Amino acid sequence: MPRKRKGADLSRNTSKARNLRNNRSERTEEQIQQQNTDARVKMAQSHQEEPEDTRAERKEVRKLEQRQSRRFTVKRRRTNDQQRQKECPHCHALKFKNEPAGMCCVSGKVQLPEIETPPEPGNYLYGKTTFAGSASI
Numbered sequence: 504m505p506r507k508r509k510g511a512d513l514s515r516n517t518s519k520a521r522n523l524r525n526n527r528s529e530r531t532e533e534q535i536q537q538q539n540t541d542a543r544v545k546m547a548q549s550h551q552e553e554p555e556d557t558r559a560e561r562k563e564v565r566k567l568e569q570r571q572s573r574r575f576t577v578k579r580r581r582t583n584d585q586q587r588q589k590e591c592p593h594c595h596a597l598k599f600k601n602e603p604a605g606m607c608c609v610s611g612k613v614q615l616p617e618i619e620t621p622p623e624p625g626n627y628l629y630g631k632t633t634f635a636g637s638a639s640i
Contacts, residue, residue, distance in 0.1 A: 530538075550558065589598040593611035604610060 589600055589602065591598055591607050594608040596607040598607065
């Protein structure tokens with residue numbers, strides 16, 4: 504294993520990160536609220552100071568990003584719904600759109616027996632049902 508170089512700690516466990524975490528954990532609720540308010544005021548001032556054309560461009564970019572994300576989400580939902588519309592003609596298994604024929608039952612060559620509903624557990628206790636190879640009481 505190569506030797507660790509000095510100053511090559513790329514994890515988040517640096518002394519600066521530890522100090523920042525400690526300072527944040529020791530803040531009171533009032534300090535947190537004050538810092539949030541200061542950040543909001545500072546952001547509002549920076550938005551007011553920017554030129555009108557820059558602001559309009561930023562808003563337009565944001566609108567486009569929102570539209571694209573909505574389109575992607577709707578398109579993905581439609582794709583997922585359309586993929587599950589095929590059904591096997593032999594065993595009636597639901598299949599994906601591009602799934603090859605015969606993957607589920609080898610085109611009807613494999614037929615599983617019907618699953619019988621198991622008898623009620625109380626029937627064994629009262630002797631109404633027998634186990635395989637045993638007599639009823």
